[in-house]
Amino acid sequence: MDYQYPIDHTWSTEETVQAIQFFQAVEEAYEKGIKRDEFMSAYRQFKVIVPGKAEEKKLCGEFEQASGYSPYQVTKKAKELPDEAVLRIK
Template identity: 70%
Template sequence: MDYQYPIDYSWSTEETIDVIKFFESVEQAYEKGITKEQFMDKYRRFKQIVPGKAEEKKLTGEFEEMSGYSSYKILQKAKTAEEGSKLSMQP
């Protein structure tokens, strides 16, 4: 990993850690898979910290630009996945 996670310096340490955990869950979906529940738990916490759509798009867009991993695509996959299923963006 040769990139940094997009963060807002107004967040608390706990919030920053939780946002990083969300981005790590996106990475996990692409690299080895993650359960729908694990991903959605991280996403729900991310949305508590970043409730606005514009800020969410800005942060996830920066992350995708740096990493190549789309949180939008994994979120769409999670929304249609069965409970208990594993999300994977591997080819």
């Protein structure tokens, strides 16, 4: 990993950690797969920190540009899968 996670410097340490956990869950979906429930939990925590669509789109776009991993595609697929499924993006 040769990139930085997009973070807002006004976030608390706990909020920053939760946002990073979401981006790591996106990475995991691409690299080895992640349980859908685990990903959705990370996404829900991220949405508490970033409730607005515009800010979410901005941060996820920055992450995708830096990493090549699309949080949008992972989230979209996660919403289509049953609870027990393993989420994997190829």
